Amino acid sequence: MTQTAIPYLFMRGGTSRGPYFKRADLPEDPETLAQVLIGVLGSGHPLNIDGIGGGAAVTTKVAMLSPSDDAWADVDYFFAQVSVEDRQVDFKPTCGNILSGVGPAALEMGLLAPTGDLTEVKIRAVNTGARVLARVQTPGGVLSYDGDTEIAGVPGTGAPVALNFMGVVGSSTGAFLPTGNLRDNFDGIEVTCMDVAMPMVIARAADFGLSGHESAAELDANRGFFARMEALRLKAGAAMGMGDVSTSVTPKFGLLAPARAGGTIACRYFMPWNAHPSMAVTGAQCLASCALTPGSVADGLLERPAQGPADMVLEHASGMIEVLVDYDMAEGFTLKSAGLLRTARKLADGRVFVPSRIWQGP
Incomplete structure (x- = not known):
């Protein structure tokens, strides 16, 4: 085989979209991981013509999920921002829109099970250490994407995903005002x-x-x-x-x-x-x-x-x-x-392929 197949979900989260992976299905080494994500999204071309990116920063984002070893959290969410054209990957930030899809994706992946009509998913954003409680609609114990919630920037309506962010002050720099000044x-x-x-x-x-x-x-x-x-x-x-x-x-x-x-x-x-x-x-x-x-x-x-x-x-x-x-x-x-209210939707699932010269698989 000249290509490596990787299982994935393709989801819209809020006003962004991209592939959602199980972290275990990707390389551990950060440099190899970056090259795999570049290959998946097609970074290096304004249209991402050789990948599944969409030619804009809001469509070249990646979520990687795993069971959390944090005493509070259910799921760890590792985010990557892949550039559109210059073949770079930034693991420093997180993304709250993509995070909107983490709860539904975790349920889709079997990382946890629905707990009734409303399932609470405790998420640790590992890039920043932030903790987020997501409330996902699971009527009758079944994940639902249908609903009447509208968000600006997305056509139509969907099931609400309520996000409550905690511990987000100074999450990247350690300070509310990193320079020490209000201005x-x-x-x-x-x-x-x-x-x-x-x-x-x-x-x-x-x-x-x-x-x-x-x-x-x-x-x-x-x-x-x-x-x-x-x-x-x-x-x-x-x-x-x-x-x-x-x-x-x-x-x-x-x-x-x-x-x-x-x-x-x-x-x-x-x-x-x-x-x-x-x-x-x-x-x-x-x-x-x-x-x-x-x-x-x-x-x-x-x-x-x-x-x-x-x-x-x-x-x-x-x-x-x-x-x-x-x-x-x-x-x-x-x-x-x-707290914010977002929507998310699964767009596709299956396997995405990268050349085996980049990575030969786990």
């Missing part, structure tokens, strides 16, 4: 560097001469903005203790602006070299936390609720996303948990 100034632009679920550099859209309501396509066409943003991101990443981030997708970048469509605040999220067509689940938690934090760059852009929990509605490039943030203001902003 920093790089290249004449004020930013808030924050680590809640995802390390981010957050600025006001107006400081770049933007409204914050541009479409993803309009932002992607503004290469002058991307050049300024990337130079700033590199300096901020170093200041956050993350070293040289020139080849890493973290920290991510975000823009804030006053809401226009009835939401709490307007946001744009970057992956970071393209505008996200909607919003990342992890990014939504960080942006909502920034919006709620007095003294951050969000000051003056919204009316903050007096106390938590707060239902934050973020306007993004495809619509809105709601984040229920439970927090305490007794000693400054202290995040307790953040």
Whole structure:
């Protein structure tokens, strides 16, 4: 055989999609694993023509699942972001949209069994150590993808997957404010560097001469903005203790602006070299936390609720996303948990193939 077959599920999770694997079905060695994932997705071509990627960062994501040895968790979720064109794999971040499919995928894979009409799946995101409780619809003990829940960026409706994120403050850098400051100034632009679920550099859209309501396509066409943003991101990443981030997708970048469509605040999220067509689940938690934090760059852009929990509605490039943030203001902003509602759907299952020269199998 000149190709190696690997069992997989192909799933949409939130507004992303990609292959879901059992970790045991993939190579242990990180370098070989990266080459296998590059081969699976077809990284190295703008259309991912020789793989199952979709030619966009939201369609070149990978979930790898295994039974957890954590006393709290049922399932370990190991995430990989595969680049579209430059054959790189980043194992540092996690992805909350892909995480939306982890509970259903774990049930599909037999990693745990349904426990009634609603099954709780305790997930450890091994990239960051975050703990997430997913509530999956299993009426009559049968996994269901059908329902009336809509999420912006996905056509139609589906069964709700409720996610409650815990222990996400400082999950990558060890600190809520990795630079130690509520605001920093790089290249004449004020930013808030924050680590809640995802390390981010957050600025006001107006400081770049933007409204914050541009479409993803309009932002992607503004290469002058991307050049300024990337130079700033590199300096901020170093200041956050993350070293040289020139080849890493973290920290991510975000823009804030006053809401226009009835939401709490307007946001744009970057992956970071393209505008996200909607919003990342992890990014939504960080942006909502920034919006709620007095003294951050969000000051003056919204009316903050007096106390938590707060239902934050973020306007993004495809619509809105709601984040229920439970927090305490007794000693400054202290995040307790953040909850979101997503949907997921199994698109295909079977075996995906990579050339045996890359890996000959377990």
